Amino acid sequence: MSIDDATTAANDRLADRDDMIVCVNVDKFYGDFQALKGVTATIKEGEVAVVCGPSGSGKSTWIRCINRLEVHQGGDIVVDGIELTNDLRNIEKIRSEVGMVFQQFNLFPHLTVLDNITLAPIWVRKKPRAEAESTARALLERVGIPEQAEKFPGQLSGGQQQRVAIARSLAMEPRVMLFDEPTSALDPEMIKEVLDVMKELARSGITMMVVTHEMGFAREVADRIMFMEGGEIVEVGTPEHFFTNPTEDRTKLFLSQIL
Amino acid sequence: MEEEDPISVALKQEENISPNEAPRLSVGQWLRTNLFSNWANTILTILGALAAFLMLRGVLNFVFSENREWVAVRTNLRALMTLSYPESQYVRVWVALGFVVALAGLSAGIWANWGGLPLRRLGTWFMGVGGLIALCVLVREPSVLVDTEGKALLTLSGSLQRESFGAAMADRVNWWIAALVLFGFGIALWSRFSSAERRHIEWPITSIVYVGIGIAILTLWVVPYGHYAFDDGTYIAEPGTTVAFSTQMPWTVMWALLGLGFLLGKFLRSSRYVRMSKTGSNLLWLICPFALFWVVLRDPALDYGHVMSTDLPMGLAFGLLGAGALWLLTRSDIGEAGRIAATVLLVVAIFNWVAAFFGWYPMLQKARISFLLLAFAALLAPNFIGDVAKRRQLVLGWIGVMALVHYLATMINTPSTLDLQSDEFLGGLGLTLFVAVIVVVLSFPLGVLLALGRTSKFPIFRMLSTSYIEVIRGVPLISVLIFFSVMVPLFLPDGMELAELAAVLTGYTLFSAAYLAENVRGGLQSITKGQYEAADAIGLTAAQRTGFIVLPQALTVSIPQLVGQVISSFKETSLLAIIGLFDFLRVANSVIPAQSEFMGVKREGILVVAMIYFFFNFVISKYSQRLERRVGLGER
Numbered sequence: 037m038s039i040d041d042a043t044t045a046a047n048d049r050l051a052d053r054d055d056m057i058v059c060v061n062v063d064k065f066y067g068d069f070q071a072l073k074g075v076t077a078t079i080k081e082g083e084v085a086v087v088c089g090p091s092g093s094g095k096s097t098w099i100r101c102i103n104r105l106e107v108h109q110g111g112d113i114v115v116d117g118i119e120l121t122n123d124l125r126n127i128e129k130i131r132s133e134v135g136m137v138f139q140q141f142n143l144f145p146h147l148t149v150l151d152n153i154t155l156a157p158i159w160v161r162k163k164p165r166a167e168a169e170s171t172a173r174a175l176l177e178r179v180g181i182p183e184q185a186e187k188f189p190g191q192l193s194g195g196q197q198q199r200v201a202i203a204r205s206l207a208m209e210p211r212v213m214l215f216d217e218p219t220s221a222l223d224p225e226m227i228k229e230v231l232d233v234m235k236e237l238a239r240s241g242i243t244m245m246v247v248t249h250e251m252g253f254a255r256e257v258a259d260r261i262m263f264m265e266g267g268e269i270v271e272v273g274t275p276e277h278f279f280t281n282p283t284e285d286r287t288k289l290f291l292s293q294i295l
Numbered sequence: 296m297e298e299e300d301p302i303s304v305a306l307k308q309e310e311n312i313s314p315n316e317a318p319r320l321s322v323g324q325w326l327r328t329n330l331f332s333n334w335a336n337t338i339l340t341i342l343g344a345l346a347a348f349l350m351l352r353g354v355l356n357f358v359f360s361e362n363r364e365w366v367a368v369r370t371n372l373r374a375l376m377t378l379s380y381p382e383s384q385y386v387r388v389w390v391a392l393g394f395v396v397a398l399a400g401l402s403a404g405i406w407a408n409w410g411g412l413p414l415r416r417l418g419t420w421f422m423g424v425g426g427l428i429a430l431c432v433l434v435r436e437p438s439v440l441v442d443t444e445g446k447a448l449l450t451l452s453g454s455l456q457r458e459s460f461g462a463a464m465a466d467r468v469n470w471w472i473a474a475l476v477l478f479g480f481g482i483a484l485w486s487r488f489s490s491a492e493r494r495h496i497e498w499p500i501t502s503i504v505y506v507g508i509g510i511a512i513l514t515l516w517v518v519p520y521g522h523y524a525f526d527d528g529t530y531i532a533e534p535g536t537t538v539a540f541s542t543q544m545p546w547t548v549m550w551a552l553l554g555l556g557f558l559l560g561k562f563l564r565s566s567r568y569v570r571m572s573k574t575g576s577n578l579l580w581l582i583c584p585f586a587l588f589w590v591v592l593r594d595p596a597l598d599y600g601h602v603m604s605t606d607l608p609m610g611l612a613f614g615l616l617g618a619g620a621l622w623l624l625t626r627s628d629i630g631e632a633g634r635i636a637a638t639v640l641l642v643v644a645i646f647n648w649v650a651a652f653f654g655w656y657p658m659l660q661k662a663r664i665s666f667l668l669l670a671f672a673a674l675l676a677p678n679f680i681g682d683v684a685k686r687r688q689l690v691l692g693w694i695g696v697m698a699l700v701h702y703l704a705t706m707i708n709t710p711s712t713l714d715l716q717s718d719e720f721l722g723g724l725g726l727t728l729f730v731a732v733i734v735v736v737l738s739f740p741l742g743v744l745l746a747l748g749r750t751s752k753f754p755i756f757r758m759l760s761t762s763y764i765e766v767i768r769g770v771p772l773i774s775v776l777i778f779f780s781v782m783v784p785l786f787l788p789d790g791m792e793l794a795e796l797a798a799v800l801t802g803y804t805l806f807s808a809a810y811l812a813e814n815v816r817g818g819l820q821s822i823t824k825g826q827y828e829a830a831d832a833i834g835l836t837a838a839q840r841t842g843f844i845v846l847p848q849a850l851t852v853s854i855p856q857l858v859g860q861v862i863s864s865f866k867e868t869s870l871l872a873i874i875g876l877f878d879f880l881r882v883a884n885s886v887i888p889a890q891s892e893f894m895g896v897k898r899e900g901i902l903v904v905a906m907i908y909f910f911f912n913f914v915i916s917k918y919s920q921r922l923e924r925r926v927g928l929g930e931r
Contacts, residue, residue: 105828132834142829146847146926155843156833162681201829208833 063110089264135205195226378722404560411497418484425478437463610701637673661704722877742811767809818853
């Protein structure tokens with residue numbers, strides 16, 4: 037099966053759904069260095085897309101372009117029908133639709149867990165405090181740490197912090213969740229608790245784009261896997277295709293190194 | 296709702312001694328391991344002790360020398376505190392002080408969780424103080440012998456003739472008694488609370504401090520110290536009613552207010568209004584410097600005709616029309632029109648000030664201020680779009696601000712009834728505290744804005760704040776003060792006047808803000824990029840990101856530097872003497888030595904002034920350490 041066939045197969049399965057993230061020829065430069073070279077991809081509503089590749093291949097840069105933490109210089113990015121331009125209102129709209137989870141958690145250390153989660157719903161979504169707090173407690177229940185609501189992030193383990201970060205993003209009721217290497221900064225015994233939460237999320241039907249090295253997770257929940265190297269998408273396919281029958285030599289090399 | 300916050304719980308856990316504590320060293324062992332562990336250490340210990348001994352003896356000989364005229368300080372206590380402030384108006388000072396004291400008590404009751412002090416440790420403190428007094432009595436040189444005319448007697452070799460050691464000790468019998476009483480009380484406390492089951496009995500620190508202050512005030516009723524010094528516009532040291540006599544009653548009232556405030560605070564803490572009272576007490580602290588110096592310095596003679604015809608209608612108009620405008624601006628369907636309206640308001644407000652500068656059209660100053668405030672409120676309005684409660688918050692806040700601004704503006708523009716006896720309406724410690732507090736309170740927001748400007752991503756803000764900061768930091772404070780007191784009045788538009796003190800306050804505030812900005816910038820730079828990204832990713836606007844995420848963390852990090860800045864602002868008020876104001880130090884340095892009774896007596900006054908400066912700064916410094924420990928907990 038060629039790349040095209042695999043892509044077609046995946047696209048067929050998602051064909052009747054709406055486009056959620058559309059990237060067309062996205063370019064990104066850091067000075068003279070080109071980090072993204074014409075990245076083109078479409079992620080459908082409800083799809084779980086895993087992006088993998090060696091470090092420095094541009095996967096984090098790409099995912100960070102999608103909610104404008106990095107500014108792309110060429111091509112178009114459209115999220116849920118809103119084009120990402122310099123217009124501040126579009127950026128605000130997209131950011132309130134798109135949640136993001138970072139490698140380093142980036143919780144706010146001076147706020148309690150509960151305040152971390154309710155800050156944006158209260159001030160961006162303009163929800164009453166009581167409603168925001170009950171939602172936050174429900175979310176903490178969902179990620180499995182309801183008893184930590186009053187603590188400060190510094191008092192939690194890495195895995196718990198990352199689960200709070202996921203709850204914080206979910207509190208905005210996003211249509212898309214972006215995960216930028218969510219388990220890379222965690223001790224091995226904490227990776228599982230975070231992945232479990234992510235798997236549960238994936239089954240709930242939210243659109244997810246995940247940059248990760250966790251191939252087990254990719255195999256289990258991904259609808260499609262995209263392999264990047266040198267700022268380009270080298271191969272796209274379903275997990276079965278990707279792990280059993282990769283077409284490109286670079287993909288094979290990568291898989292042989294990490295599996 | 297006596298629910299304890301996680302910080303206080305953690306603090307308690309930290310302070311509790313764990314059952315498995317490391318075995319304590321005995322005194323002998325401690326000395327051996329820390330002071331005499333090897334021969335080099337031993338030599339250093341001995342040299343250090345010798346240096347401490349010589350310094351202590353020097354200070355004691357200076358303080359208790361026959362040449363000291365402490366009566367100059369005692370007689371001039373009032374001059375040191377307020378200089379020429381009229382005696383008949385003193386009740387204003389007491390009212391102001393009473394308010395601050397009650398507020399301090401209230402805040403201590405609402406916030407402070409100061410824990411307790413083991414009585415055993417209190418015992419060791421008493422022993423320490425008693426021992427120190429005994430040591431001082433021993434160390435001080437025997438007094439110089441004087442003849443009947445008060446001249447020092449010389450020995451045959453030409454040196455000063457001193458009494459014998461035994462006679463000196465006998466002369467100081469009062470001090471010995473004091474030392475013994477304190478030491479004995481300490482031992483009694485210590486031994487009573489040394490047993491294993493009594494060891495951890497504690498007294499709340501607040502009670503200990505309160506009782507200590509009470510004992511200090513009690514001495515006013517017992518010992519008649521201090522004399523009045525200021526009379527009829529001239530400085531004369533005239534013994535008469537003692538300061539102790541005239542202040543014993545007011546101080547006792549202050550003491551009672553402190554206690555009542557504390558009890559009220561404790562009551563509020565356990566009531567369900569705790570959140571509201573915390574906000575309220577913070578607000579009161581913010582307003583009280585301005586309101587209270589107001590009480591002390593002026594007492595407006597209101598012209599009620601003018602108030603009814605102009606001031607009141609104008610205030611109402613701004614309050615109500617502004618409230619209506621803001622209600623409209625927070626409609627959820629306002630969209631782009633809101634931003635346009637806010638911008639237009641801002642342009643109008645700025646144009647009013649430009650017009651004032653060139654004298655194009657007349658307008659009451661408070662109208663200009665109100666327009667500017669309305670523009671800012673309109674810019675903030677998008678943050679309050681939402682349900683009715685949120686919109687009501689903004690509108691009610693606006694009406695409150697307008698009431699305050701118009702009240703203050705009206706009061707400022709009304710002449711005062713306060714009858715001043717001389718040009719220097721206030722001096723001494725009163726002036727020093729006035730300038731220091733106002734400068735710190737005003738320069739803080741300005742400094743934060745400058746720091747934000749300097750780290751902003753907009754080049755124009757960055758350029759403006761950077762050049763401002765660099766220019767101010769390149770100029771000595773004295774030149775800024777002279778510039779504002781001498782030069783600025785020449786440049787002001789026609790019809791605008793600036794009192795000397797206001798000019799100085801402006802200059803000092805602008806100066807202090809530049810340094811403060813650099814301290815805050817240090818804190819801002821310590822915030823990681825991830826914090827900004829996380830704030831952006833959850834959709835906060837730039838203003839929300841700054842207010843909720845960046846500034847709280849940056850200010851926490853820069854607490855030590857900010858406190859250093861507060862302390863140096865306080866100390867450098869002594870430079871006000873150079874432009875002719877009578878600050879605390881100048882009273883001791885120039886006013887007292889100029890009195891005919893105490894010609895040239897400087898050292899005593901300056902020593903006392905230095906000690907009072909030290910006391911204030913020490914308290915500030917200690918408080919900041921507590922603050923650091925408290926807020927540091929969220930970080931770990």
